[in-house]
Amino acid sequence: MKSNKQRRVEIKARRRQRAAVPATHSFKPDVRLPRVGAYASDDEPADRSVLLRYNNTYGPLPTFYAAQPFVCCDCGAQEVWTAKQQKWWYETVHGHIESRAVRCLACRRARRERVRSAGPGANLLGEQTNRLRALGETKPTEKALAEVDAALQSKWWSLRVVAIQTMVRWGDADRIEKLKAMIAARPEGGRRYWSWERVAADAAMCALIRRE
Ligand SMILES: [Zn+2]
Structure with missing residues (x-):
């Protein structure tokens, strides 16, 4: 009788074997493009309606996921x-389409534990993010509005995105108007593709969709 641990090791080894790129394929095929020929048995079809809803990209969206x-x-x-795992990451938790597994x-788990057990100030971004999120739970006060405005200027774009999400959670007419202005100001293509204005517009649109 095999232990669960042994079995896990075997399963992992099998997955590695199956996912290994054959030596005859020196180039790495883009798994996001439609595959010509047969699908592997453990491929998962992608739900493009979900992906299209949460991703604003000029790149191709996957039609299926392969290990x-x-x-x-x-x-x-x-x-x-x-x-x-990929299907869950992209379609259930709406991970960014360009994000990949790295750990x-x-x-x-070790990294999460390190961050969690570190003293105050060690994870400044995390603390500020939680603070901003908490602001969204109650009606906006003058102070809270000023904090969100300050966060929108933060050097951390992820904090700015949380500020936008907080604005959406408040959802008052003033906030919605500001968000709609952000969406309207979305630059299309060109050199402005990586600009904050585009990221802001996408974040606002995404947060508004989620609220519906
Ligand atoms: Zn590791």
Whole structure:
């Protein structure tokens, strides 16, 4: 009788084997493009209606997910990001379409624990993010509005995005008007593609959709 641990090791080894790129394919095929020929048995079809709703990209959206081998950036372990895990990441938690798995489960847990157990000030961005989120739970006060305005100027774009989400949670006429202005000011393509204005417009649109 095999222990669960042995079985897990075997399953992982099998996944690695299946996901390994054959030596005859020296180029790495873009798994996001429609595949020509047969699908592997453990591929997962992508729900493009969900992806289109949460992603604003000029790049192609996947039509299916295939297991992807990767090396953990912390411990160097050979891991496989399974098709099911990818589907969950992109379609259930709406991870950004360009995001990829970089850490193995053990390193993910260790990292989370490190951040969680660090003293105050060690995770300034995390603390400010939680503070901003908490502001969204009650009606906006003068002070809260000033904090959100300040956060919109933060050097951390992720904090600015949380500020936008907080505005959406308040959802009063003034806030909605500001958000609609952000969406209207979205630059299309060109050099402005990586600008804050585009990120802001997408964040506002996404947060408004989620609220509906
Ligand atoms: Zn690792």
